[in-house]
Amino acid sequence: MAGLKRRVPLHSLRYFISMVGLFSKPGLLPWYARNPPGWSQLFLGTVCKGDFTRVIATKCQKGQKSQKKPSHLGPLDGSWQERLADVVTPLWRLSYEEQLKVKFAAQKKILQRLESYIQMLNGVSVTTAVPKSERLSCLLHPIIPSPVINGYRNKSTFSVNRGPDGNPKTVGFYLGTWRDGNVVCVQSNHLKNIPEKHSQVAQYYEVFLRQSPLEPCLVFHEGGYWRELTVRTNSQGHTMAIITFHPQKLSQELHVQKEIVKEFFIRGPGAACGLTSLYFQESTMTRCSHQQSPYQLLFGEPYIFEELLSLKIRISPDAFFQINTAGAEMLYRTVGELTGVNSDTILLDICCGTGVIGLSLAQHTSRVLGIELLEQAVEDARWTAAFNGITNSEFHTGQAEKILPGLLKSKEDGQSIVAVVNPARAGLHYKVIQAIRNFRAIHTLVFVSCKLHGESTRNVIELCCPPDPAKKLLGEPFVLQQAVPVDLFPHTPHCELVLLFTR
Ligand SMILES: C[S@@+](CC[C@H](N)C(=O)[O-])C[C@H]1O[C@@H](n2cnc3c(N)ncnc32)[C@H](O)[C@@H]1O
Known part of the structure; x- marks a missing residue:
């Protein structure tokens, strides 16, 4: 990545620093209407420049009323507690509306950088969609706010x-x-x-x-x-x-x-x-x-x-579960909508945790195949399927990089497969990317990431770069079509980003 970074031409730097306006269509996702009133219009015409630190610092200097100390901070322990709040929840001084603007700008910046890498690798924009605006080729939707803003962690x-x-x-x-x-x-x-x-x-x-x-x-x-x-x-x-x-x-x-x-x-x-x-x-x-x-x-x-998306979900002590339950529901609805699955599709849920993404879509697909590293999470997924009467799912325990290539080989080439990947922060193993790229029946891929940096960026680049026999990346490249930021982490800079790729 460091090498790639150096090859970014100077003119593309303007992508990284300009944050003017937005070009996403609010309300494309149907459940958006259920958000708190006013959110869907939040970012129309927004101008937001720079990184979190600068934005917050500016706000604080201006002495806006959103920087008030919470009333429950006592005078004696205030300084330690404020320092901790600034580290763990660095956006806490901003109103939620302001936080969302900052996060949207950051996600947009990440996408701009990603697209410029992909364009560079391809020379011409063969693997980016038709330009939706002068600054991003993919369609960037407005950020979906968290339905719960305080005390949301489960x-x-x-x-x-x-x-x-x-x-x-x-x-x-x-x-x-x-x-x-x-x-x-x-x-x-x-x-x-x-x-x-x-x-x-x-x-x-x-x-x-x-x-x-x-x-x-x-x-x-x-x-x-x-x-x-x-x-x-x-x-x-x-x-x-x-x-x-x-x-x-x-x-x-x-x-x-x-x-x-x-x-x-x-x-x-x-x-x-x-x-x-x-x-x-x-x-x-x-x-x-x-x-x-x-x-x-x-x-x-x-x-x-x-209880989520009409499912009763079992969670073991060792299993991963999104830390904001109400926000997770918005995230999973977004993923479900973008997959575009139908009764002929096989849904591959890679790094599935307790299996919620796949299971919530099971009734709309012909089969759900989940892969997850942690045994307890897979046992939860199987329990959840059985309890909710879902009979068209199977879950595999182990490393996706070991399981996926064999699993795909066993599938008929004719049937359409939609893949959803939701890796941990470390991103996906190269062999997972290779298996997806080389399996031609996968036309649609939804990539969910809470940290599109480092290995995850490399994952996306390898999904979208031109075929490279030396790297055994043979199938057609994917094209980034749409991006939806979903905020599961109010008061912090973190944000989930859902990316839709097709080919
Ligand atoms: C961000 S969580 C997503 C879980 C699930 N999609 C959800 O929303 O609850 C990532 C999951 O990937 C699993 N994981 C990590 N490395 C893996 C690997 N090499 N193969 C398969 N699963 C892995 C983790 O145990 C974790 O459950």
Whole structure:
């Protein structure tokens, strides 16, 4: 990518810095009408220049009323809490309307850069659609706002470390960097994206830690036991907590500690949290999957359930689920609309997690094929299919790069296949791109990304570049047709981008 970057001609820089106007048609997506009144018109004629930092800084200098400190920030802890809010939710000082303008401009900039890379590789614009405007070839739709703006997270992971007062049993989020040696763990109950329930469980976990004789595990090589806390909630208010614990050399004592923490949350002060379930994971690494170190259910319901797009969805502690449930519904509707599936189509859901994208479209397709790395998520997808009476789906566990080539070989070449890819931030493995490119029955591809940088950019370029036998990219290139930004992360700069490619 660095090499590519250097080859961007100077004149294309104007793409990256000009943010004038927009050329997307509001209301193309039918459910758009359900958004809060006024949103669909938000960006008509918008002028928004520069990056987040500059936009926010400018707003703050101007002393706009949207930069008010939340009333619940106390005068004593205000500075730490404000600093944390500025790191975790850097857009919190802006009104949501302003945030969406900033995000739309950023997504547009990403697309402009992407299109200029693709055009450069092709010499002429053979793999970009007919120009829709002077600055973008694809059709960029208005950003779809999140239906919930505050406290929207259904999952939060809290760290344990030294707080601003030096107490090593502080539960919150990190501020500072390890490189500079100035990391502080700051309580996060003021953050706008965190629901009160998550903060409450974090506060009680802190109470628990402070009365425990065992030390927290602050840095792996220094020993200690108590580690992170993850809290998951659903729309019904059910709450699952997962405590991560470094077992060090404990054996019998480990069992005792599990009983103590369980008692704390069932009958002790922690009962105020009303947990639906408590899990415990022994973990000697930064992150362990269930396969690497099982999630041990200390009490309660093993799963959390969510109702979405007329489906009841099961979610295991290890499974990925979009962190903004109402926003996820908008995202999945967008994906569904762009796929254009019909009863003759096979839908390939690559990196499917709990399978919601494929399952929500199952009744409109001939078959859904899901591929997902995590076993628990695949088990959830199978449960969700069975519970909702869906009989035309199958899910495969493992790395998409290993499974997809064989799966495609087994399909008749005649039947039309629509692929949806929704990779983790690291993007897709090259072999997945190669398999999609070389399987000619795939005419439509929907790419969902929350971070179109690095590997994901490379993925898109390899989907759209001219055939390259040296790279075994033989099939016709895809053409980027439409892009829809969907905001699942109010107050932060992050945004989902849904891209429709055809060939
Ligand atoms: C961003 S999530 C999307 C999940 C799903 N589409 C959804 O909306 O809930 C990415 C998923 O890709 C899975 N994943 C990561 N690497 C993978 C790989 N190499 N092969 C298959 N799945 C992978 C992760 O476990 C995760 O569930």
